[in-house]
Amino acid sequence: MIDFAVQRIRSFLPRAGAVLLGLAVAVSLSACGDDSSGGSGMQGPTVEQSISSQSVTSDQGTVDVADLNNVFSGENLSFQVSSSASDVVSASTDGSTLTIDPQNGGSAAVSATASNDAGSAQTSFDVEVTLPDAPGAPNGQ
Structure with missing residues (x-):
């Protein structure tokens, strides 16, 4: 047994x-940490606050608009920005600071995208660029 x-x-x-x-x-x-969000356990970015519309003049020079670390939340973020009309206003980043550079009169939409290994999020805002008053022109007419 x-x-x-x-x-x-x-x-x-x-x-x-x-x-x-x-x-x-x-x-x-x-x-x-393998999961459905890209395999790293990391969460994709989210938009935490919007960027308000901007009104600038074409001779104003570069304008710092927003710190993208305050606009988006998430880990290991990289940022990309673009303008719908780069002849009106160009957009760029310096680190996490979104800047615009007015070129000519008109309107454009500027988009900001935050990305990481788990995904991306995007927000946009409008920019109105006006031409400066001509020298000697009466104001308000």
Whole structure:
């Protein structure tokens, strides 16, 4: 009877080891942070505040509009900006600071995008660029 029990245990051990190994691998992978948000456990960026519309004159020079770290939330963010009409206003970033540079009179929409390994988020605002008053022109007419 003891020999029979020993043989049963010996035949069971390899299968039990394989089950335990599979369980250990599954636990290990779940601890690595693999998930549906890009595999890193990181959350995608979100827009936390909007950027208000801007009114500038074409001779104003570069204007700092917003710190994009306050506009978006998230980890390891990179930023990109663009203008719908770069002949009216160009947009760029200096670190996390969004700047606009008025060129000519008109209107444009400026978009700001924050990205990380888990995704991206975007917001936009309008810019109205007016031409400066001509020298000697009466104001308000």
